[in-house]
Amino acid sequence: MKTNSISIDGQQITFREGQTIIQAALEAGIYIPYLCYHPDFEAHGSCKVCTVRVNGSHCSACTTFASDGQVVDNHCEDLNSSRRAITQMLFVEGNHLCPSCEKSGDCELQALGYYLKLFGSHFPHLFPHREVDATHPHILLDRDRCIFCELCVRASREVDQKNVFAISGRGIDSELVVNSPSGTLLDSGLDVNDKAAHVCPVGAILIKNQAFQVPIGQRKYDKNRIDDADLIEVKHDHIDS
Amino acid sequence: MSTEQQSASNPEQLRRVVIDPVTRVEGHGKVTLLLDEDNHVKQARLHIVEFRGFERFIQGRPYWELPLLVQRLCGICPVSHHLAAGKAIDQLVGVDQLTPSADKLRRLLHFGQVLQSHALHFYYLASPDLLFGFDSAMSKRNILGLLEDYPDLALQGIKLRKFGQEVIRMVTGKRIHGSGAIPGGMNKSLTVEERDYLLKDVDDAINWSQAGVKLASDIHLADAAFNNTFASIESGFMSLVGSGGELELYHGGLRGTDRAGNSVFDHFDYRHYHDIIHEEVKPWTYMKFPFFVPLGMDDGWYRVGPLARINLCDVITTPAAEQARFAFKNQAGHEAGAAVQSSLAFHWARMIEILHCAESIKTLLHDPDLLGNDLVVTGEKQLEGIGVIEAPRGTLFHHYEINEDDIVVKANLIVSTTSNNQAMNESVRQVAARYLDGQQLTEGLLNYIEVAIRAYDPCLSCATHALGKMPLQVELLDADGQLLHRLVKNSQGEVRE
Numbered sequence: 001m002k003t004n005s006i007s008i009d010g011q012q013i014t015f016r017e018g019q020t021i022i023q024a025a026l027e028a029g030i031y032i033p034y035l036c037y038h039p040d041f042e043a044h045g046s047c048k049v050c051t052v053r054v055n056g057s058h059c060s061a062c063t064t065f066a067s068d069g070q071v072v073d074n075h076c077e078d079l080n081s082s083r084r085a086i087t088q089m090l091f092v093e094g095n096h097l098c099p100s101c102e103k104s105g106d107c108e109l110q111a112l113g114y115y116l117k118l119f120g121s122h123f124p125h126l127f128p129h130r131e132v133d134a135t136h137p138h139i140l141l142d143r144d145r146c147i148f149c150e151l152c153v154r155a156s157r158e159v160d161q162k163n164v165f166a167i168s169g170r171g172i173d174s175e176l177v178v179n180s181p182s183g184t185l186l187d188s189g190l191d192v193n194d195k196a197a198h199v200c201p202v203g204a205i206l207i208k209n210q211a212f213q214v215p216i217g218q219r220k221y222d223k224n225r226i227d228d229a230d231l232i233e234v235k236h237d238h239i240d241s
Numbered sequence: 242m243s244t245e246q247q248s249a250s251n252p253e254q255l256r257r258v259v260i261d262p263v264t265r266v267e268g269h270g271k272v273t274l275l276l277d278e279d280n281h282v283k284q285a286r287l288h289i290v291e292f293r294g295f296e297r298f299i300q301g302r303p304y305w306e307l308p309l310l311v312q313r314l315c316g317i318c319p320v321s322h323h324l325a326a327g328k329a330i331d332q333l334v335g336v337d338q339l340t341p342s343a344d345k346l347r348r349l350l351h352f353g354q355v356l357q358s359h360a361l362h363f364y365y366l367a368s369p370d371l372l373f374g375f376d377s378a379m380s381k382r383n384i385l386g387l388l389e390d391y392p393d394l395a396l397q398g399i400k401l402r403k404f405g406q407e408v409i410r411m412v413t414g415k416r417i418h419g420s421g422a423i424p425g426g427m428n429k430s431l432t433v434e435e436r437d438y439l440l441k442d443v444d445d446a447i448n449w450s451q452a453g454v455k456l457a458s459d460i461h462l463a464d465a466a467f468n469n470t471f472a473s474i475e476s477g478f479m480s481l482v483g484s485g486g487e488l489e490l491y492h493g494g495l496r497g498t499d500r501a502g503n504s505v506f507d508h509f510d511y512r513h514y515h516d517i518i519h520e521e522v523k524p525w526t527y528m529k530f531p532f533f534v535p536l537g538m539d540d541g542w543y544r545v546g547p548l549a550r551i552n553l554c555d556v557i558t559t560p561a562a563e564q565a566r567f568a569f570k571n572q573a574g575h576e577a578g579a580a581v582q583s584s585l586a587f588h589w590a591r592m593i594e595i596l597h598c599a600e601s602i603k604t605l606l607h608d609p610d611l612l613g614n615d616l617v618v619t620g621e622k623q624l625e626g627i628g629v630i631e632a633p634r635g636t637l638f639h640h641y642e643i644n645e646d647d648i649v650v651k652a653n654l655i656v657s658t659t660s661n662n663q664a665m666n667e668s669v670r671q672v673a674a675r676y677l678d679g680q681q682l683t684e685g686l687l688n689y690i691e692v693a694i695r696a697y698d699p700c701l702s703c704a705t706h707a708l709g710k711m712p713l714q715v716e717l718l719d720a721d722g723q724l725l726h727r728l729v730k731n732s733q734g735e736v737r738e
């Protein structure tokens with residue numbers, strides 16, 4: 001008999017037809033760590049942080065549909081250890097100076113680091129040379145902190161209908177580029193009210209002149225761990241819609 | 242240093258050895274003593290590597306990051322850099338005058354910082370030596386030794402520092418590296434609970450500070466003849482002063498005197514500091530040598546910090562500290578009104594400032610503006626900003642230029658220790674000239690050099706060790722530049738050739 005239920009770490013939850021594992025889990029109040037997933041956008045499956053074990057095989061929870069009777073492992077040491085390594089790689093592949101970063105406390109990468117008990121970078125820092133684009137009067141693009149989640153790319157394309165951002169290059173040489181004649185934000189058509197200007201989960205795309213208006217200590221992840229904070233948000237989204 | 246390294250079979254356990262550049266420098270203070278043909282100490286050179294690359298580090302960043310970014314430039318007084326950068330950035334956003342609430346919150350923060358920094362220096366780093374003597378057993382030379390013999394005093398020092406740190410925490414939300422100053426103001430005020438929390442200890446803090454002033458002056462006067470001549474040099478002084486010539490730590494005009502006490506400039510608008518201060522570069526060190534332009538390189542060097550401030554101000558606005566200043570300036574055997582030149586008097590002056598901070602904190606805490614919510618002013622963007630404050634160790638300059646896109650293109654910082662650079666060299670030379678016997682360095686001389694350097698409370702990593710444990714390397718060179726002798730002391734206080 002069809003029950004529309006799966007088990008995650010031994011807990012039975014129900015799902016609605018067409019939901020992915022991560023959607024069902026978050027709705028049921030179970031946190032699966034992620035970075036490139038966003039409830040407003042089609043799943044991307046690129047960051048691999050949400051990797052879970054489904055009936056013994058590794059899958060991205062954001063791209064795998066829930067189906068009856070799945071047995072999902074989520075919080076176990078080996079998966080969290082891989083998630084930790086992925087997060088550490090993201091830190092060393094960019095230039096993340098959290099102490100002076102205005103996103104600190106509101107940043108998903110940093111909050112995930114805390115959640116995964118990431119206390120060191122483990123891998124050698126690559127210190128890449130990446131350009132800051134400050135040409136836009138209201139928006140700053142700091143590529144040093146980009147984690148290639150492509151949320152801005154998706155937001156610009158799908159919501160703003162503008163296609164301002166793209167990822168160019170491959171692997172370690174990937175770079176967030178701007179589709180404009182000058183290659184900078186100045187003539188890109190990006191508007192301060194665009195979704196793409198606000199969707200960045202880290203401190204790569206920022207609205208200018210707002211830094212530190214909210215004191216350190218009173219920010220989103222200062223108050224709640226990422227598993228709590230995001231669940232609260234998802235629930236609100238769900239209730240609102 | 243070693244770090245965890247990955248391997249297939251044992252993913253988290255292998256170790257990788259990395260040479261950490263910080264360990265390589267190792268925070269050793271390095272001093273070279275140069276002899277002349279007659280084997281007299283001609284010059285002392287304190288080699289400092291700490292302040293390289295500040296400016297490069299900041300360039301290319303958006304200006305609003307500066308108050309947080311610069312806190313990391315120096316782990317010793319982050320709040321001072323935070324506030325100096327904050328003041329410079331006010332100018333970048335075209336703000337000359339903060340709201341009363343923002344101004345007073347910043348002042349409160351600054352008083353907390355100066356108080357805790359001075360308490361750390363006096364009680365933890367300096368007083369064990371001052372109380373037990375420079376040659377006392379190493380085991381006594383830290384706050385634990387102090388706790389044993391002077392339990393009340395040491396506890397007061399610990400509590401005083403804690404109080405300063407709590408002021409910082411209440412204003413910025415964190416004990417170290419909080420936010421606070423933002424362009425044109427502050428990002429939070431105090432709640433009634435936060436204010437009351439600080440109020441409950443403020444009278445104690447004043448009493449402890451008063452005891453501290455007494456202790457510092459007793460120590461100094463107990464052997465005034467020695468203390469007034471040890472590492473004593475004749476120098477000019479510089480500090481901010483308020484519009485009425487009063488002691489001012491947060492904002493004012495620059496006052497500078499020559500070594501005879503004559504005015505070189507007064508109430509000078511620090512935004513034009515380039516007209517009166519230039520920095521000389523010398524081939525043997527990365528640290529620059531600032532000097533007063535009107536006096537030239539040779540005569541224009543000066544001292545900053547507590548001694549300069551207490552010497553230069555005409556009055557202190559809080560009563561107990563003013564009394565203490567009066568006693569300091571009129572101490573027996575000292576020409577009334579003249580500048581006190583003794584380097585060891587820095588300690589006494591520092592304690593007078595602690596008292597001033599504690600009294601000022603109390604006054605501010607009773608001011609309802611601290612609870613106000615009118616915190617930010619906006620203005621027209623400017624491309625240049627200069628912020629100056631009196632940091633615990635002396636006048637601190639932050640100077641930034643930005644481009645139209647808000648990115649820092651140029652930065653110049655003059656930290657207090659740089660201003661005291663020449664004076665520290667001179668003090669070390671004086672000590673070496675007095676105590677060097679023949680061509681052999683001795684452990685005693687190393688200790689004296691350390692005491693001379695430490696009087697300035699320099700923001701050097703070597704100076705953050707307890708007294709007697711400053712990692713120090715001293716080299717003695719003859720007139721031809723040949724090495725005659727070298728002694729090295731590590732951070733355990735052990736001395737080797």
Ligand code: SF4
Pocket residue numbers: 095096097098101102103104105107108109110145202203204
């Ligand atoms: S973007 Fe996030 S992780 Fe990166 S520096 Fe800023 S706070 Fe840290």
